[in-house]
Amino acid sequence: MPKIAKAKPIPKQALANNPSIYGVVLAGGSGTRFWPKSRLKTPKQLCALGGQKESMLEITLDRFAPLVAPARRMIVTHKEQLAATRKIAGKKCPVLLAEPQARNTAPALALAALAIEHMASKIHPGTEPIMVSMHADHVITDLVEFNAVVKRAIAVARSGWLTLLGVVPSYPETGYGYIERGQALHLRPFDSNGSAYEVAGFREKPDRMTAQGYVTSGRFLWNSGLFVFPVRSLIAELERTLPKDMKALRSCLKKSVATGKNPFNEAKLAKVYPRLTKISIDEAVLEKSQKIAVVDADFGWQDVGSWDALAQAFPSKNPNGNLIFGDAVTIDTENTTIDTDGPLIATIGLRDMVVVHHNGAILVCPKNRAQDVKKIVESLQATKRREYL
């Protein structure tokens, strides 16, 4: 991969006022992994998790405050969740892009990229827009460091690199993909700490021993799904690998759009979407592109992927290691996650379990089976128990 000798400097003005920076929140999700709390119409990102008062989506939007002004933010969500999403997004993010169907992350990010290109061409035709993309259901605890890392990534992206935020692993997680660092990119102003690297490769979710090796090597980073992309470069890559899809999506753009509005024709999207390739941005672009960079990120990131991950994202302050939200009585209970929206939960002799009551349904499972909650949801779908979906 070619190296770039010089990075454009970080702009001096407050980043949020920089007209070339756009914020994208990917807020799809089928509401299965945090069942019974998350449901089809109120998936994880619309829930307040970990005893917080605000939904994960609202917290994600607030994270953009020092980085991107509301007018240049957008949420990509599912049509079914549009109303609930709009209620939370409010003035914090007026532009919502509704996918008629979930087609994985490449179509979602293509939609956002085209919308940004469209908006930028109207508002600031001279600028090269940069997209900062986050998932609506991740936890980030150190916001000062987060802002610093995003600024660094923006500088790298300005030099034309599709830039990933690679999280420094704190333990050998087997549920994440890993990014292997390549050569350091000697971009100013990073010459001294070399914290931007070419990407040498991607690794799928590893087994425990491999993950341990990754952590020990110091060369591997968690693929967080947090991206900072030069939008035209992203579109160029997508047009190379998914030319038909991009053409179809472009055809859905309205000719004239008021500022702060969804630029897509929804009826056209509904026709186009079922034919789009169902593919992740990783497969469609990142694993193929020659110009992918990674920036070290160490800001307490967690993809709260299931009930068992909650205890990693919100460490227990209880001496028994229990994580308790709501009314509970526990006896001889350790490392157990309890979450209830009303009924008292009483436990005896539990260890490493999940016990949840929400919206008239109870889930009980060992933490190491929390991934299988989707099987419960599948069973409820099969038996048409819509009241529980």
Add this chain to the structure above:
Amino acid sequence: MPKIAKAKPIPKQALANNPSIYGVVLAGGSGTRFWPKSRLKTPKQLCALGGQKESMLEITLDRFAPLVAPARRMIVTHKEQLAATRKIAGKKCPVLLAEPQARNTAPALALAALAIEHMASKIHPGTEPIMVSMHADHVITDLVEFNAVVKRAIAVARSGWLTLLGVVPSYPETGYGYIERGQALHLRPFDSNGSAYEVAGFREKPDRMTAQGYVTSGRFLWNSGLFVFPVRSLIAELERTLPKDMKALRSCLKKSVATGKNPFNEAKLAKVYPRLTKISIDEAVLEKSQKIAVVDADFGWQDVGSWDALAQAFPSKNPNGNLIFGDAVTIDTENTTIDTDGPLIATIGLRDMVVVHHNGAILVCPKNRAQDVKKIVESLQATKRREYL
């Protein structure tokens, strides 16, 4: 111990019409062992367990149908539970004796014995009354055999023996007391099968190995708490061991009582009860008396003492051994008891667990910790969570 050579024959007329047979149901209970289903005001015997439609008390009263007419039945219960008990008992048992406090089984049976003596002296002064005493929270599955055994026990009791129903153990239960059989009582009409025996002794709840030895020996029977007593003999024994208590209780009897009414003065009982000895009938009488007999009983008896015992009393018909009452979805779940009065219970990867929702509270514990449910209730008492008691 002296042996009696001759038993009085079983009466020819239908037993239920025999004016000398009285039925007593002990229906106290603090409502802790089946929490959150059982509560202080609706203890276990007032609950329908094991997916049955009727409460355990109602099933117990119905069990008397071929044995004792309603007019000669009585329930000993706790004052707090009187209203709920009356609602269930209705015409099946008009006489309710309310204890102001729980003082264990000796005072409860003394109360019943004095009431029977009082009633019998008014109605049939010539007869020697016999009391058939059951607990309201036991399960008996083979009613034909039960009736046969009770008839046999009545014949033994008629010969003056305080007669216990000793259940032939089907496995080495460590939660029950055991009765050791002594010499066979050659009472007619039992000469041929010798199924009545003197009691050689009582054994407290044994450890697993001792229990296994008991079962193997064939000489030990579960102490079911099902008794058939000649009432005057019982009163004589009680007056010997608890003379002051008996005198105090007798002083509470009303002078004139309408048939089918509680013969005790409640205000007097309230004064007397706190001073009564808190003692079981086993300690007060059975372990001391010289004239205790036991009759083999093999009619599917279970003392459903806690959530884990439910699976023994109501064997699962599910291939995974799960016992499910109410709405549930189970994945990789075995030998687990699920009981819900509404919310869906979804489980993954559970084995030998109890998961219950009733009246706004959820219990989750391994079956082998079900005995500790009382600790939950104690904790709720300590924190004055009256809504859950």
